[in-house]
Amino acid sequence: MTDYLTQIGTLIRSARQHRGWTQQQLADVLNTSQSAVNRIERGHQNVSLEMLARIGEALDEPLVSIGAGPVHLRVTGPTTLSGSIEVKTSKNAGVALLCASLLNRGRTTLRRVARIEEVNRLLEVLDSIGVRTRWLNEDNDLEIVPPANLDLGGIDAEAARRTRSIIMFLGPLLHRSADFQLPYAGGCDLGTRTVEPHLSALRPFGLEVKATEGSYHAAVTADVAPTRPIVLTERGDTVTENALMAAALHDGVTVIRNASSNYMVQDLCFYLQELGVGVEGVGTTTLTVTGRPRIEVDVEYSPSEDPIEAMSLLAAAIVTDSEITICRVPIEFLEIELAVLEEMGFRYDRSEEYVAANGRTRLVDLTTRHSVLHAPLDKIHPMPFPGLNIDNLPFFAVIGAVATGKTMLHDWVYENRAIYLTELNKLGGRVTLLDPHRVMIDGPTHWSGAEVVCPPALRPAVVILLAMLASKGTSVLRSVYVINRGYEDLAERLNQLGARVETFRDLG
């Protein structure tokens, strides 16, 4: 391994020198630090295939160019995990804060941002409209400096279309431009997800949007402002965030009712407070925002840890019946999930609570214990926070599959997510789709390895990967971009716990 890394490092060094670049120049292009490049070149750092491909591309050097094309995983199981792992900061706060940084004419520094594809797409979009973004170090601190005038005409439509989060540009942009276009929002294929709630929340700020070919055409009437509370028709997370961002630059007080109080909304509220915006009612369904017509401050903010990643790691431990310690779990956003798991017979220890770097969110370390699980008596269903998180529901499919008895999941939220859970059957699961919203899982399962193409939805794709860890033999999971949208180095981090997951690409 060391030999291999040294050879790769030497190749990279000579390719870099051939281009006449310094380590710092290569680091800048790769959005990493000079010291990281130095370590790679000396063979002192593991280099993922993803990174090799990026270096190959940057240096335009066929020796290390291993072709584009989808990335796949090869998993050898069954695995027992051990050791400890830290939960990273959340995708959903990360993307909200990137959009919110457009409110600030000063410099925003976000600490320990999850370095995931969803964030990369938004950074591409921000860069394309003239925002200067820069990864500062290996802790993934990210600096964002908007220009005096945004170049909305130059927007990278391809990157924008690959993320749904682009919809959250509406709230900040309506104050900066009277007329602009945004490409249609993309993201996971979970059935129809309307943008109408966003438009009705922003209409009181003078925004009108027409869907034209492939893009939203936004027109803003100046001096229109909310005259009464904005009542959201759904308690959606990104809708709430859009309304908050529009209210932040509105010179007056805006009341938002039926607001989501979910984790990413709380992170956004704390960031807005750092910007000097008044936000009352954080954690409740009524938010009162006292906006400022111009925000120009240099701020730092540390988004909190991801409750969905924490749940994913809990599920990894449960499906492999492993004892691991999961550090920095945002417990206040996982309490119901844990209560349901306890009813199913799950045993674990938890540390004293401590506070996240944002100074607000409560964290604990959880240590999983060998457990004998049985199906819950009642169906498991999600609710807006403080209910069981909709994005955590899919993990109960793989957990239900290792429990004795029949577990019923009711996903009333998404038209098209439950169906992907039946992919577990390729690995030996017994998952029956009762209707588009309900699945019945019959456990326990004797998992056996298989080849599966990632479903086009992040959480179900991770659920398949976790089942593969427990499956006997070799499994292949194809086209894992959808996982990399929301998880940083998941395969690598599971390997540090003892999993055997290799990343590979088709040779072009």
Ligand SMILES: CC(=O)N[C@H]1[C@@H](OP(=O)(O)OP(=O)(O)OC[C@H]2O[C@@H](n3ccc(=O)[nH]c3=O)[C@H](O)[C@@H]2O)O[C@H](CO)[C@@H](O)[C@@H]1O
């Ligand atoms: C970037 C981000 O933060 N994404 C999250 C956000 O997406 P996002 O905020 O985009 O979620 P949507 O607004 O699309 O809501 C998801 C679905 O739930 C339905 N709905 C939602 C709320 C409600 O009170 N009633 C209702 O029916 C919507 O119609 C939609 O079909 O919230 C979703 C639901 O928590 C999460 O899965 C996503 O991970």
Ligand SMILES: C=C(OP(=O)(O)O)C(=O)O
């Ligand atoms: C549905 C999800 O995210 P997005 O809203 O980014 O598609 C998710 O995080 O599971």
